[in-house]
Amino acid sequence: MDFDLMINSFPKLLGATLVTLKLLSASLFFGLFLGLFFAILRLKKNIFINKFAYGYSYIFRGTPLLVQIFIIYFGLGQIEYLRTTFLWVILKEPYWCAIIAFTLNTGAYTSEILRSAFQTIKPGIIEAGKSLGISNKIIFYKIQIPIAIRQSLPAYGNEIILMMKGTSLASTVTLMDLTGVAKYIISTTFKPIEVFIVAGGIYLFMTFIIHNVIKFLEKKYSFQQ
């Protein structure tokens, strides 16, 4: 065991954790809106809209995240037309490509989580709202969404942790996130176990925090208060 290396690499890895957290929070933020949007589409009766939303979530859940990042980072640059538009400013940066890939990926999972949450809401609750003369819009925003959020908290907590692990793939498109820096230190020092313990410890600590925050929120919003 090389404790000096562990102590020396800790600040470097901690700095890289910031990149990981940035990637995670940005993709979760955009992903939540995307997920909500597609979950609403899934509930529509129109079969084309429904199938489109289903296709989106099926494709992004059925392929590895690595393929998705590679298509966006290496693949989209190949389209000549895209290079001339303003989108190229975003798409040439690996940072934004990673965020786009993560957002699309987490959006697909989130849409499934929210859809099943919406579907578990008892029709009686919506009917009660209607019979009280509340408009459909308000029923949706004030009754369905709060219930759906509470229902989907445990599953969404898992999704956050999965996404946190997913951000490690940013290191494959040259970004120096926690895993990227860990790999760099491993390949220059050939001390994989020491670096794994430190980097793994940081990841576990983040998992621990996320897990407990979700647990706290679940308790806060549960039926029995």
Place this chain on the structure above:
Amino acid sequence: MELLAFGKTGWGDELFYATLMTIAVSITAMLVGFLFALIFTPLKLSKYKTLNLVGNFYTTVIRGVPELLVIYLFFFGGSGAIMYVASIFGYYEYIEINAFITGSMAIGIISGAYSTEVFRGAIQSIDKGQFEAAKVLGINKFGQFYKIILPQMLRLAIPNLSNVWQITLKDTSLISVTGLVEIMRQSYIAAGSTRDPLFFYSFAAVLYLLLTYVSMKLINKLEVRYSRGY
């Protein structure tokens, strides 16, 4: 389309073999995972606190750390660890383990953590009366597990195991970083030499979709088979 031709002109045969490699790694990793689950599920269900701790340590660490990091640990640390063990037995030559073994071990350990959780959940949801009834009938411990608990457990575990299979299948794309030529690595090579990454990565996505689709269909059949009588 000519990019996908078989033979020397296209990448069709290369991608076909790469797909077989992905399937081979996934199945090996899944089986390695079952082996780990076989060891760690009893530990997690044991009444001894220390054994519980060991079981929980395994599932928590593996499920809380990115797969890529675990793969790097095995990739860079694997041959070192083997050489250390070999040196105890007096063998000092350089040993290189091939990428297939490193990869399926790494993915297997990850898949094992998920399988362990699935088996633990399935066993815990079997009615206690079943264990007691088996005991009262004088069935020995071996028979209790294989004839009474296992068949009931499988029915409950199969839907969740199909999720584990999907995760494992998708995780195999990550061992492309170690140079093992599976779908992702082959697409990377093809994309590099033809300068057509969009096509090859999209084709890789289609291959993965095909694999997940076909395996879901097969697993659904298994599910029906094991829920006979319910």
